[in-house]
Amino acid sequence: MPSHEHMKQALQTYVDAFNAGDVATVTGLYADDAVIEDPVGHPQITGRAAIEEFYTNAVAGGAKLTLDAPIRGSHGDRAAMAFTIDVPGMRIRAIDVMTFGADGKIIRMDAHWGPGDIET
Amino acid sequence: MPSHEHMKQALQTYVDAFNAGDVATVTGLYADDAVIEDPVGHPQITGRAAIEEFYTNAVAGGAKLTLDAPIRGSHGDRAAMAFTIDVPGMRIRAIDVMTFGADGKIIRMDAHWGPGDIET
Numbered sequence: 721m722p723s724h725e726h727m728k729q730a731l732q733t734y735v736d737a738f739n740a741g742d743v744a745t746v747t748g749l750y751a752d753d754a755v756i757e758d759p760v761g762h763p764q765i766t767g768r769a770a771i772e773e774f775y776t777n778a779v780a781g782g783a784k785l786t787l788d789a790p791i792r793g794s795h796g797d798r799a800a801m802a803f804t805i806d807v808p809g810m811r812i813r814a815i816d817v818m819t820f821g822a823d824g825k826i827i828r829m830d831a832h833w834g835p836g837d838i839e840t
Numbered sequence: 841m842p843s844h845e846h847m848k849q850a851l852q853t854y855v856d857a858f859n860a861g862d863v864a865t866v867t868g869l870y871a872d873d874a875v876i877e878d879p880v881g882h883p884q885i886t887g888r889a890a891i892e893e894f895y896t897n898a899v900a901g902g903a904k905l906t907l908d909a910p911i912r913g914s915h916g917d918r919a920a921m922a923f924t925i926d927v928p929g930m931r932i933r934a935i936d937v938m939t940f941g942a943d944g945k946i947i948r949m950d951a952h953w954g955p956g957d958i959e960t
Contacts, residue, residue, distance in 0.1 A: 724954035761916025788909035789922045792935045793954030796881025800935040800952040802909045802922035815912045815920040815935060817952065832920040832937065834844035834913030 722824040724793030730826065731791045731801050731818060738785050743775045751825035758831035759814075783807045797821075811839040842944040844913030850946065851911045851921050851938060858905050863895045871945035878951035879934075903927045917941075931959040 730749050737745035750771055757764045758774075765774055788802040797820050805812040812833050819828040850869050857865035870891055877884045878894075885894055908922040917940050925932040932953055939948035 724956050728954075728956065759916075760914035760918050790933055790957070792922070792933055792952045792957050794880035794952045795954055796877075796879075798880050798950075798952055799954075800920075800922075800937075802912070802920075802935060813910055813912060815922060815937070817920075817935070817937060817950075830918075830937075832912045832914045832918055834848075834915055834919075836844050836848065837910070837912050 721797050721822060722820045724795070724799070726824055727797075727799035727818070727820055728791045728793045730820070730824070731799050731816075734818075735785045735787060735801075735803065738775070738779065738783075741779050743772065743779055746775050747772050749826050750829075751821050751823070751827045754825070754827050754829070756829045756831075758816075758829065759833050760830050761834075781807055788813070809840060813837045841917050841942060842940045844915070844919070846944055847917075847919035847938070847940055848911045848913045850940070850944070851919050851936075854938075855905045855907060855921075855923065858895070858899065858903075861899050863892065863899055866895050867892050869946050870949075871941055871943070871947045874945070874947050874949070876949045876951075878936075878949065879953050880950050881954075901927055908933070929960060933957045 752768050755764050755766050784806045786804045791801045793799045800817045802815045814831050814833040817830045818826045821827040872888050875884050875886050904926045906924045911921045913919050920937045922935045934951050934953040937950045938946045941947040
């Protein structure tokens with residue numbers, strides 16, 4: 721199991737690389753067969769090609785991420801963060817939970833935000 | 841599936857009732873056979889008696905909860921919140937994810953905090 725320091729650093733890298741438009745670094749945090757459910761309750765996407773498309777579109781849409789509070793680790797295989805996504809014309813408040821594999825890659829991402837967490 | 845408004849209200853009630861020392865209201869948010877993993881990676885507790893003991897001890901220890909950011913819902917069966925737990929002599933930063941059953945009760949709580957999320 722990866723250390724809590726490793727997991728929290730991965731989430732910080734995720735935010736920083738996303739905001740720099742560095743899709744390769746963001747997607748490189750994921751395992752090849754990772755699963756993303758964003759938002760929770762919508763269909764999942766799976767695998768590197770789908771994940772690369774997802775982040776390419778998100779970055780192209782002009783989204784920027786701001787942490788609302790320090791990233792949390794756990795005593796297990798997960799880390800979590802509360803953050804705000806600013807897209808031109810829209811703000812979304814989300815909490816992402818990332819689950820890590822033994823090799824330190826993210827194997828699952830669950831994004832918690834609902835209809836009431838969007839401002840336009 | 842409960843509405844996102846219901847789930848977010850339940851988490852607000854959780855925080856308010858906890859801070860008021862109202863263990864019955866907190867535990868009443870849970871289903872009889874609910875599971876708590878707090879922190880993620882430690883053994884789970886299950887069932888009403890264990891959950892009542894867990895919150896009775898937490899309230900007796902003087903813990904107070906402060907939200908770090910607005911509660912998040914989802915498009916599914918989960919809601920999440922980032923908050924700070926102040927216990928005399930210790931501060932813990934956590935993100936809890938609650939999963940709800942069809943009747944609107946919490947069936948699972950996962951508390952994300954690790955060794956690096958404690959200040960003494």
